[in-house]
Amino acid sequence: MAPLLDVQNLVKHFPISGSSKVVQALNGVSFTIDKGETLSLVGESGSGKTTVGRCVVGLVPATDGAILFDGEPLDARRNIRHRSVRGRIQFVFQEPNESLDPRIPVGVSLAEPLRHLGIARADRERRVREIAARIGVPEADLLRYPGELAGGILQRIGIGRAIVTRPDLIVLDEPTSALDPTSRAEIVDLLIRLQKELGTAYLFISHDLSTVRFVSHKLAVLYLGSVAEAGEAARIFAAPRHPYSVGLLASVLLPHPSLKPRKRLSLEGEIPSPVDLPPGCPLASRCPFAEERCRTARPAGVTPVRGQLVHCINHEKVAALGEDTDNFARFQEIAARVLSGGIETQETFA
Amino acid sequence: MLQNLHAGEGATPLPPSPGTLLAVQDLAVSYDRYEKEPVKALNGVDIEVREGDILGLVGESGAGKSLLARTIMNSIPGGGRVSGGRIDFMGERIDAMSEEQRTRLLGNALSMVVSNPRGELNPVLTVGEQIGNMLRYHKGLSAAAAQDEALSLLKAVQIPAPERRLSAYPHELSGGMAQRVVIAIALACTPRLVISDDATSALDVTVQMQVLDLMTDMVRQKGASAILITRDIAITAHFCNQVAILYAGEVVELADTDLFFDRPTHPYSIMLFAAFSHDQALRRHWTRQADPAVPASACPFAPRCPRRQHRCVTERPALRRLGPGRKVRCHDPVEA
Numbered sequence: 051m052a053p054l055l056d057v058q059n060l061v062k063h064f065p066i067s068g069s070s071k072v073v074q075a076l077n078g079v080s081f082t083i084d085k086g087e088t089l090s091l092v093g094e095s096g097s098g099k100t101t102v103g104r105c106v107v108g109l110v111p112a113t114d115g116a117i118l119f120d121g122e123p124l125d126a127r128r129n130i131r132h133r134s135v136r137g138r139i140q141f142v143f144q145e146p147n148e149s150l151d152p153r154i155p156v157g158v159s160l161a162e163p164l165r166h167l168g169i170a171r172a173d174r175e176r177r178v179r180e181i182a183a184r185i186g187v188p189e190a191d192l193l194r195y196p197g198e199l200a201g202g203i204l205q206r207i208g209i210g211r212a213i214v215t216r217p218d219l220i221v222l223d224e225p226t227s228a229l230d231p232t233s234r235a236e237i238v239d240l241l242i243r244l245q246k247e248l249g250t251a252y253l254f255i256s257h258d259l260s261t262v263r264f265v266s267h268k269l270a271v272l273y274l275g276s277v278a279e280a281g282e283a284a285r286i287f288a289a290p291r292h293p294y295s296v297g298l299l300a301s302v303l304l305p306h307p308s309l310k311p312r313k314r315l316s317l318e319g320e321i322p323s324p325v326d327l328p329p330g331c332p333l334a335s336r337c338p339f340a341e342e343r344c345r346t347a348r349p350a351g352v353t354p355v356r357g358q359l360v361h362c363i364n365h366e367k368v369a370a371l372g373e374d375t376d377n378f379a380r381f382q383e384i385a386a387r388v389l390s391g392g393i394e395t396q397e398t399f400a
Numbered sequence: 401m402l403q404n405l406h407a408g409e410g411a412t413p414l415p416p417s418p419g420t421l422l423a424v425q426d427l428a429v430s431y432d433r434y435e436k437e438p439v440k441a442l443n444g445v446d447i448e449v450r451e452g453d454i455l456g457l458v459g460e461s462g463a464g465k466s467l468l469a470r471t472i473m474n475s476i477p478g479g480g481r482v483s484g485g486r487i488d489f490m491g492e493r494i495d496a497m498s499e500e501q502r503t504r505l506l507g508n509a510l511s512m513v514v515s516n517p518r519g520e521l522n523p524v525l526t527v528g529e530q531i532g533n534m535l536r537y538h539k540g541l542s543a544a545a546a547q548d549e550a551l552s553l554l555k556a557v558q559i560p561a562p563e564r565r566l567s568a569y570p571h572e573l574s575g576g577m578a579q580r581v582v583i584a585i586a587l588a589c590t591p592r593l594v595i596s597d598d599a600t601s602a603l604d605v606t607v608q609m610q611v612l613d614l615m616t617d618m619v620r621q622k623g624a625s626a627i628l629i630t631r632d633i634a635i636t637a638h639f640c641n642q643v644a645i646l647y648a649g650e651v652v653e654l655a656d657t658d659l660f661f662d663r664p665t666h667p668y669s670i671m672l673f674a675a676f677s678h679d680q681a682l683r684r685h686w687t688r689q690a691d692p693a694v695p696a697s698a699c700p701f702a703p704r705c706p707r708r709q710h711r712c713v714t715e716r717p718a719l720r721r722l723g724p725g726r727k728v729r730c731h732d733p734v735e736a
Contacts, residue, residue, distance in 0.1 A: 234675065301608065304634055305633045305672075305676055389682040
């Protein structure tokens, strides 16, 4: 069966006005998403993850490469507005505050996609009520304006607006990073529950690896517009084979002093400018394993184990650093102990 | 660290014991309103920083973290005023700094690093001039000596090609590099206390680790102390030896880092911890939306608290000792 979304060698260059140079936002990114599964795109700012999402929904045209949705290419003619695609791909923005019209009640925003699909008013109202129940927003809140509601509720509305058309794929661009930690966890729960109930596939774009770890089936680690490593999320979290993935995973801090990130490898400096990229591996300037070959040619993708694609000629040396002790799992044990204490107390005040 | 904090409310704050670098006692900051009661943006803040401490100050946005930093630095924004308590730094009261005291202390013994490094640097002066100005003002160095010292500081904060960066302007620096320059300025003279106000929140994760490592290493090398203000309790677990949790302008828990993470006791501390858990049932129990049925209460956390009782609404809990190395402001903390 063809994958739901098949991104092939996606290239996006943005011209710089008054210059012949271009910003090389994406340099050949490929991945696939099957029905009902979550692929997370992770990377630092400037890695191109948002650009991928924007290309998929057609907000920016790709420079080169192909995007196949449900087996057929998305292009200038068959785009997100085309009858066969409309309503089947949706987008959730990072800032719920800025992506909702401040002058109309959130319930109206929630119904708007249905209006564009030409659904009758009575059906629209029924669907909106059903969605409000699914996303856990009280019906009274639907009459309120975005300015009156908290960020967590607004992001629920943003997600509700995406699922109201029963899409096959939702592109979520940093849906949790503008929220405080407690509403972040609630939004992640909601997304996982909705996926179970509705079978929607997610393209989850985030730099928050503890959230990514929780929601993803597959993972693609992006660096300077190229895929560094891609594959099954659990496998990459357990045994990353690209130096950049190792560095990225080592920078995740968990809230317990015993769970020190292991310093197996340190990345020097910062992500370079995506203008005038050198010909070799994009990580060569920061990588402790870099050698001459890395600076001259882009490393081809290899598959050292099934379901894990690595773009690094030294992936064996990286793998030899050893598997990481699973700090995520150890933290969950600590959290279970801490959180189950003091839970027996009855509420004496209603 | 907690031996000298006074016990209850209304007690007159005493001068701190020797060995204490910074003591904030029962501090309140109020904003006056027209024909209404003043708003207390900070209400009962007690923290103590000893020599060599790195204190993590955690709270959500709006809790008063930055306001506390600004109050210590004697630059309360927007017309607020200190309406109670006292701040002692290196044996002198600084809650009402004289102009002379202020120019002598700030940037010298007491310095600050904020989250927006490019906004903090002067856009029309080179990096070398900005670091040099501090050294010339506080240490009386000559222009040439200040440039030499600036260069060695840039090397210390591990900026690539430091000779070239001396003559760079802030807009030519990346975010991580600008933050390193700000850290160099904060540590240029003889700081005793460095306050970092969310200094790494604007940086990418791999750079965030580098900058936190660098900053805490340099603070230790200089024999100084630090307050790291952050929204992320994970940072305090790895870079601080003391943790203070701030909620709605009050310190609700104050403990040694190991003790705190082994057993957070205030329901709000547990809520911060719970946000990282993947166990939905346990997390839901601890992280609640404010209950609209609970009236404005004496403990500001009561509307969100799963352990609230009648007296939480009527009687404000005092910050009290809970075993060695821990203080908590709660009628019914979770005990080990």
